[in-house]
Amino acid sequence: MAVPVFEIKDVTYEYKDKMEATPALQNISFSINEGEFLAIVGPNGSGKSTLLKLILGVYKLQQGQILINGKNRKSFNAWQDIGYVSQKAAAHAKGFPATVKEVVLSGLTKEKGLFKRFNRKDNEQLDKTLELLDISHIKYQNVSNLSGGQAQRVFIARALINNPSILVLDEPTEGIDSKHVKDFYNVLFKLKEKDVTILLVTHDIGVVVDNADRVACLNEHLHFHGTNTEFQNLGEAELSKIYGFPLQLVSHNHQRECCK
Numbered sequence: 551m552a553v554p555v556f557e558i559k560d561v562t563y564e565y566k567d568k569m570e571a572t573p574a575l576q577n578i579s580f581s582i583n584e585g586e587f588l589a590i591v592g593p594n595g596s597g598k599s600t601l602l603k604l605i606l607g608v609y610k611l612q613q614g615q616i617l618i619n620g621k622n623r624k625s626f627n628a629w630q631d632i633g634y635v636s637q638k639a640a641a642h643a644k645g646f647p648a649t650v651k652e653v654v655l656s657g658l659t660k661e662k663g664l665f666k667r668f669n670r671k672d673n674e675q676l677d678k679t680l681e682l683l684d685i686s687h688i689k690y691q692n693v694s695n696l697s698g699g700q701a702q703r704v705f706i707a708r709a710l711i712n713n714p715s716i717l718v719l720d721e722p723t724e725g726i727d728s729k730h731v732k733d734f735y736n737v738l739f740k741l742k743e744k745d746v747t748i749l750l751v752t753h754d755i756g757v758v759v760d761n762a763d764r765v766a767c768l769n770e771h772l773h774f775h776g777t778n779t780e781f782q783n784l785g786e787a788e789l790s791k792i793y794g795f796p797l798q799l800v801s802h803n804h805q806r807e808c809c810k
């Protein structure tokens with residue numbers, strides 16, 4: 551039986567300042583089950599990052615409820631079970647004076663606290679994670695000298711070193727070339743085989759079609775939530791309606807891209 555990891559129930563959120571309120575999400579309800587790879591897609595400003603921030607407890611809920619592993623988000627405290635890779639994490643590596651080893655080990659501080667020394671077990675876990683991401687050979691390199699694709703893998707390794715059962719990624723392939731995007735999805739497949747639940751926010755409908763089990767399509771409202779096959783059956787006309795501008799799905803090697 552499917553076990554829900556995230557349950558989003560009737561979530562509505564608006565940004566408020568003195569002058570006006572900007573609605574970002576309205577009455578969003580859906581679940582993500584254990585071991586599932588769910589992609590959240592939608593145009594710019596459709597509320598994808600807002601929903602992630604609500605799920606991860608960065609923003610306070612205004613209306614609705616979010617359960618994580620059956621627990622109300624407020625009382626959920628096993629954050630070490632969730633690995634998170636932020637939007638453009640790799641871009642922030644530029645000018646960052648730390649080695650790959652240091653950045654990846656820093657993913658353990660959630661669990662260990664800031665001032666604990668790393669022990670042999672931590673270093674073994676580091677080596678295993680670097681191997682999984684195929685970046686053992688750059689362990690002692692400075693992250694500011696890496697390519698975008700390499701830096702991105704370093705930040706995924708940082709999110710994974712705790713062995714989280716859930717991985718949340720916000721636009722992780724932004725600015726990465728297509729070869730590295732392919733490598734990146736191969737890593738996600740390896741994780742899926744280990745039953746990691748994956749929640750991915752992306753603009754790229756093409757990679758979603760090729761890789762995700764389920765798709766949630768946001769544009770302030772939840773316009774669609776279903777299997778990958780059901781999503782593909784929506785067709786360009788329906789997708790264009792959701793996106794608010796004409797969309798064309800273009801074939802591209804074995805990947806498809808979404809164009810305006």
Ligand SMILES: Nc1ncnc2c1ncn2[C@@H]1O[C@H](COP(=O)(O)OP(=O)(O)OP(=O)(O)O)[C@@H](O)[C@H]1O
Nearest residue numbers: 565572573574592593594595596597598599600601
């Ligand atoms: N800090 C903020 N203050 C005010 N309005 C905001 C803020 N952050 C986002 N918004 C607005 O909320 C809506 C949803 O934004 P959000 O960033 O969640 O969308 P998104 O789908 O992640 O966009 P993108 O794909 O461009 O990253 C937009 O109208 C945006 O302008």
